[in-house]
Amino acid sequence: LPTEKARGTAGLDRIAPQQRHMPALCPVVAVGRHRHVNAPRADEDATTIGAFSYLGRSGSRNELTESLFARTVNSWLKDAGRDPVTGHCFRIGGATLFFAAGRGMDEIKTRGGWQSDAYLVYLRDK
Numbered sequence: 076l077p078t079e080k081a082r083g084t085a086g087l088d089r090i091a092p093q094q095r096h097m098p099a100l101c102p103v104v105a106v107g108r109h110r111h112v113n114a115p116r117a118d119e120d121a122t123t124i125g126a127f128s129y130l131g132r133s134g135s136r137n138e139l140t141e142s143l144f145a146r147t148v149n150s151w152l153k154d155a156g157r158d159p160v161t162g163h164c165f166r167i168g169g170a171t172l173f174f175a176a177g178r179g180m181d182e183i184k185t186r187g188g189w190q191s192d193a194y195l196v197y198l199r200d201k
Contacts, residue, residue, distance in 0.1 A: 163197075170197040 091102035098104055113129045115121040119136065127139040141162075149159040166187065173183045180195075187194050 166194075167197045167199065170194050171199045174198045174200075 091106075093103040094101040109127070109129070115124055124136065125138045128136050129139060131137050145160075145162070152159055170183055170187055173186065183198075184192070184194050187197075
């Protein structure tokens with residue numbers, strides 16, 4: 076993803092609705108689990124910890140970066156014998172998921188943060 080999209084310095088707030096019919100893929104459940112597992116320790120100032128920081132194996136606090144996320148996902152894909160992906164694959168997947176779910180074009184555009192009709196090139200019907 077372009078830096079300005081991933082770091083949140085531009086754009087809009089995102090609302091991730093609970094997916095009760097798919098708890099394994101529910102973003103609300105995932106964020107809640109992350110916050111529980113990676114809660115600030117007593118010796119940490121919670122106001123200085125990033126929302127997606129995590130505790131490493133050694134117990135040290137780490138920030139989840141774009142590059143670490145991409146390396147991790149691509150490592151899983153490699154282990155599964157799959158091709159690597161880029162940030163655009165997630166944009167294509169998100170737009171396609173909403174399209175396949177019958178969501179309106181305005182909603183796809185808004186949720187993807189597009190200001191133009193560029194999102195139309197991401198829609199896949201297969």
